[in-house]
Amino acid sequence: MNLTTYPRRVRLIDVGPRDGLQNEKQPVPTAVKVELVHRLQAAGLREIEVTSYVSPKWVPQMADNHAVMQGIERRAGVRYSVLTPNMKGLEAALQDRPDEIVVFGAASEAFSQRNINCSIAESIERFAPVVEAARNAGIAVRGAMSCTVGCPFEGDIPPERVGMLARLMKDIGVQRVDVADTIGVGTPLKVQRAIEAVLAHYDIDHVSGHFHDTYGQALANTLAALQMGVWNFQCSVAGLGGCPYAPGATGNVATEDVVYLLHGLGIDTGIDLLALAETGAWISEQLGRPTGSRAGRALLARRARATSAGEQGA
Amino acid sequence: MNLTTYPRRVRLIDVGPRDGLQNEKQPVPTAVKVELVHRLQAAGLREIEVTSYVSPKWVPQMADNHAVMQGIERRAGVRYSVLTPNMKGLEAALQDRPDEIVVFGAASEAFSQRNINCSIAESIERFAPVVEAARNAGIAVRGAMSCTVGCPFEGDIPPERVGMLARLMKDIGVQRVDVADTIGVGTPLKVQRAIEAVLAHYDIDHVSGHFHDTYGQALANTLAALQMGVWNFQCSVAGLGGCPYAPGATGNVATEDVVYLLHGLGIDTGIDLLALAETGAWISEQLGRPTGSRAGRALLARRARATSAGEQGA
Numbered sequence: 001m002n003l004t005t006y007p008r009r010v011r012l013i014d015v016g017p018r019d020g021l022q023n024e025k026q027p028v029p030t031a032v033k034v035e036l037v038h039r040l041q042a043a044g045l046r047e048i049e050v051t052s053y054v055s056p057k058w059v060p061q062m063a064d065n066h067a068v069m070q071g072i073e074r075r076a077g078v079r080y081s082v083l084t085p086n087m088k089g090l091e092a093a094l095q096d097r098p099d100e101i102v103v104f105g106a107a108s109e110a111f112s113q114r115n116i117n118c119s120i121a122e123s124i125e126r127f128a129p130v131v132e133a134a135r136n137a138g139i140a141v142r143g144a145m146s147c148t149v150g151c152p153f154e155g156d157i158p159p160e161r162v163g164m165l166a167r168l169m170k171d172i173g174v175q176r177v178d179v180a181d182t183i184g185v186g187t188p189l190k191v192q193r194a195i196e197a198v199l200a201h202y203d204i205d206h207v208s209g210h211f212h213d214t215y216g217q218a219l220a221n222t223l224a225a226l227q228m229g230v231w232n233f234q235c236s237v238a239g240l241g242g243c244p245y246a247p248g249a250t251g252n253v254a255t256e257d258v259v260y261l262l263h264g265l266g267i268d269t270g271i272d273l274l275a276l277a278e279t280g281a282w283i284s285e286q287l288g289r290p291t292g293s294r295a296g297r298a299l300l301a302r303r304a305r306a307t308s309a310g311e312q313g314a
Numbered sequence: 315m316n317l318t319t320y321p322r323r324v325r326l327i328d329v330g331p332r333d334g335l336q337n338e339k340q341p342v343p344t345a346v347k348v349e350l351v352h353r354l355q356a357a358g359l360r361e362i363e364v365t366s367y368v369s370p371k372w373v374p375q376m377a378d379n380h381a382v383m384q385g386i387e388r389r390a391g392v393r394y395s396v397l398t399p400n401m402k403g404l405e406a407a408l409q410d411r412p413d414e415i416v417v418f419g420a421a422s423e424a425f426s427q428r429n430i431n432c433s434i435a436e437s438i439e440r441f442a443p444v445v446e447a448a449r450n451a452g453i454a455v456r457g458a459m460s461c462t463v464g465c466p467f468e469g470d471i472p473p474e475r476v477g478m479l480a481r482l483m484k485d486i487g488v489q490r491v492d493v494a495d496t497i498g499v500g501t502p503l504k505v506q507r508a509i510e511a512v513l514a515h516y517d518i519d520h521v522s523g524h525f526h527d528t529y530g531q532a533l534a535n536t537l538a539a540l541q542m543g544v545w546n547f548q549c550s551v552a553g554l555g556g557c558p559y560a561p562g563a564t565g566n567v568a569t570e571d572v573v574y575l576l577h578g579l580g581i582d583t584g585i586d587l588l589a590l591a592e593t594g595a596w597i598s599e600q601l602g603r604p605t606g607s608r609a610g611r612a613l614l615a616r617r618a619r620a621t622s623a624g625e626q627g628a
Contacts, residue, residue, distance in 0.1 A: 004541070184612070187578025188537060213530075216571040216608035217578070220533040223502060227318070250608055257530040264501025264531070294530035294564055298498070 007231035009268045013047040013208065014040050014255050016283070017068070018083060020240025022052065022061050024287065030064045032286050034071040039279040040237060041078050044271035045255075049102065049234075052083030053092040069096035081142060085116070090130045094137055101134045103127040103174065104144040107162045107194075108151035111182075115146070120165060128172040135173055143174035144210070148194040149186035156190075163197035176206035178234055181221065184214025184250070188224035195228055208232035211253050213239065213292075218253035219261050226265070233258060238280035239292025254293030256280050274299060321545035323582045327361040327522065328354050328569050330597070331382070332397060334554025336366065336375050338601065344378045346600050348385040353593040354551060355392050358585035359569075363416065363548075366397030367406040383410035395456065399430070404444045408451055415448045417441040417488065418458040421476045421508075422465035425496075429460070434479060442486040449487055457488035458524070462508040463500035470504075477511035490520035492548055495535065498528025498564070502538030509542055522546035525567050527553065527606075532567035533575050540579070547572060552594035553606025568607030570594050588613060 017036050021028050033051070040048055050072070056063035065082070074080065081100035084090040093101060105123045106112040112120045131141050147154075148162045162179070169177055179195050186194070191211070198207050209225040210233070211218040222233060236252035259273050277296040284291040291297055331350050335342050347365070354362055364386070370377035379396070388394065395414035398404040407415060419437045420426040426434045445455050461468075462476045476493070483491055493509050500508070505525070512521050523539040524547070525532040536547060550566035573587050591610040598605040605611055 187575055189579055213608060214612045215574050216527075216533060216568070217575060219530060220537045220575055223534045223537055254530070260529050261501055261531060261534055265503055294527060298528045 004227055006226050006265050006267055007229060010226075010231045010233065010262050011047060012045065012255060012258060012269060012271065013049060013081070013232065013234045014045045014237055015049040015210075015234050015252065016040070016236040016238070016240040016255070018049040018051050018062070019234075020236040020238075020252060022059055023241065024061055026287075027061065028286070030067045030071060032283075033064070033068045036237075036279070036283055037068075037072050037080075039275075039282065041075050043275040043279055044269070045276075046077060046270065047079045047081065049081045049083070050098070052085075053089035054083065054085050065092070066096060069098065079140075083144075084130060084134070086126060087130055087133065090133055094139075098139060100140040100142055101130070102142045102144055103130060104146060105165055105169065106146045106151070106182075107157050107165045108147040108154045110153035111147045111151045114153065120168070124168045124172060127174075131173045140176075141174050143169040143177040144180060145169070145177055145198075146180045146182040148179045148198075149181045149190050150183055152183050157194075159193040159197035162194045163200055166198040166201040170201045176208065176232075177202055178208045178210040180210035180234075181212055181218075184212030184217065186211065186221055187217055188220055191221040192224050192228060195225060195230060199228075204229045204231070208234055210234040213250040213253040213257075216250075219257060222253070222258060222261060226267075237276065237293075238284045238296060240283065240287075250292055254280065254291070254296060256293040256296035256299070260295035260299075274303070318541055320540050320579050320581055321543060324540075324545050324547065324576050325361060326359060326569060326572060326583060326585065327363060327395070327546065327548045328359045328551055329363040329524075329548050329566065330354070330550040330552070330554040330569070332363040332365050332376070333548075334550040334552075334566060336373055337555065338375055340601075341375065342601070344381045344385060346597075347378070347382045350551075350593070350597055351382075351386050351394075353589075353596065355389050357589040357593055358583070359590075360391060360584065361393045361395065363395045363397070364412070366399075367403035368397065368399050379406070380410060383412065393454075397458075398444060398448070400440060401444055401447065404447055408453075412453060414454040414456055415444070416456045416458050417444060418460060419479055419483065420460045420465070420496075421471050421479045422461040422468045424467035425461045425465045428467065434482070438482045438486060441488075445487045454490075455488050457483040457491040458494060459483070459491055459512075460494045460496040462493045462512075463495045463504050464497055466497050471508075473507045473511035476508045477514055480512040480515040484515045490522065490546075491516055492522045492524045494524035494548075495526055495532075498526030498531065500525065500535055501531055502534055505535040506538050506542060509539060509544060513542075518543045518545070522548055524548035527564045527567045527571075530564075533571060536567070536572060536575060540581075551590065551607075552598045552610060554597065554601075564606055568594065568605070568610060570607040570610035570613070574609035574613075588617070 051065040079099040082098040084101045211221045235255040237255045239254035241251040280296040365379040393413040396412040398415045525535045549569040551569045553568035555565040594610040
């Protein structure tokens with residue numbers, strides 16, 4: 001019956017330390033950020049988006065980028081990536097030797113204007129020398145493409161616009177791209193159309209899915225992307241990172257929920273789900289809020305019941 | 315690219331008034347229950363699980379079953395179903411003329427023993443005369459099959475056991491069955507295997523999916539079931555109905571989230587999603603808790619922003 005094939009292995013990029021924490025109002029201590037990275041790599045994550053090199057005027061939470069990068073005990077086989085919006089950011093990042101830098105563009109003109117204050121074309125022009133300098137320094141380059149399904153200002157985004165952005169990314173030397181549903185409005189067929197447009201310019205190994213769970217659709221979209229052969233995904237432990245356009249709403253899909261799905265499908269991730277759930281519970285406690293991960297919460301509740309039953313039995 | 319076909323139309327059964335409310339500790343006023351049914355049918359729901367006829371000693375929240383059923387202004391074309399665990403329950407239900415009664419069995423022996431205090435075979439024996447009497451009275455019969463993927467006591471449930479339960483249901487005259495992942499541990503391939511086992515005994519039009527969102531997997535499982543041709547699903551407005559085995563955890567998948575998925579796929583449900591989201595917000599307010607629906611919360615937040623922007627612009 002099941003003619004659907006799934007990838008045998010999936011690589012997850014946890015963006016919690018950067019995308020997840022950047023909008024936190026209260027400053028998160030550098031030591032907590034470093035410990036988060038350590039816990040994630042101990043749980044088996046092999047790609048972690050650590051911090052960004054943007055002006056602390058705009059993103060004060062990331063002002064300790066050097067301290068975080070230098071505080072991490074790096075593990076062999078783990079890729080540490082950072083956001084660099086411009087040459088100044090790249091130059092600062094180079095001091096810390098990330099494995100990969102991330103540049104970001106939007107598939108929506110209105111979002112590009114409001115988010116980074118320039119047109120899509122201008123953003124690409126601005127990134128071109130950053131990409132070139134990074135690659136000359138032997139550092140990999142990833143392109144985050146936001147609003148590939150919908151935009152809070154423009155509504156639905158046609159797949160052609162996503163394809164156009166992917167082509168521009170390819171032209172300036174970006175090696176792989178994220179197809180991000182930034183506001184979480186996507187559903188499976190729409191997400192597949194956006195990915196399909198990107199596949200005209202990048203092969204499947206260089207496309208990752210980045211789905212927000214704002215409308216609860218992230219895992220359905222993940223399943224749809226897996227069915228196309230996508231095997232790289234971004235996610236955020238405990239679902240860190242709310243959606244700035246919907247107060248109280250969920251943003252990034254929780255890494256725990258994605259891992260639960262993948263393991264249930266028999267797909268290898270190399271991740272210890274219980275250790276990951278504990279990491280999610282730990283960082284949520286640090287931030288003084290409940291976890292955004294349903295699987296994490298349910299798994300830890302199940303373990304607590306088992307422990308309590310064992311104690312009663314003893 | 316998209317070789318996947320989806321049903322053109324889906325019928326949703328909202329179980330909120332019964333399955334959703336039955337575990338509420340505080341008594342919910344009868345008038346609120348009646349209004350919930352009225353709001354659901356006004357939003358376009360055409361199947362509603364209204365109440366149950368069980369001993370008020372066991373489920374005090376459903377003690378007002380007669381009052382609720384008699385308080386509803388019935389609409390033509392809407393199917394009102396009720397739970398009847400035994401002949402006494404059926405006799406009580408007959409006074410209120412439901413369109414459909416529901417009997418329930420588990421695919422797990424341990425769960426059957428703990429939940430209804432008898433073996434699976436005994437539960438079927440007990441239901442046989444109930445089913446017969448209902449059908450003789452011209453009332454349809456649905457069979458809810460719990461723990462079809464996993465059981466809190468036994469762990470994984472093999473598909474053969476689900477098939478066996480479906481066969482027993484068929485043998486006593488149950489006309490259609492729900493494949494329920496009662497504790498929400500299922501993932502797409504496991505859910506598909508359970509459904510496949512049921513399809514040996516019931517055709518696709520008589521099988522519905524009932525997925526809990528405890529681990530966040532319900533919509534991925536819904537997508538997988540849609541891909542098999544399943545076009546009937548149970549869900550609960552605002553995600554009413556927690557999981558008794560995981561305090562604080564999500565139980566039933568929220569109707570709003572399912573409708574958002576279906577409409578995004580271009581599938582007709584006949585439901586007005588915004589009216590449904592308002593219903594979810596309303597009942598959550600009545601119960602004094604946040605909604606369990608991500609789509610509901612995001613949609614209402616988006617509307618609030620649009621209204622506020624409109625007022626600023628005016």
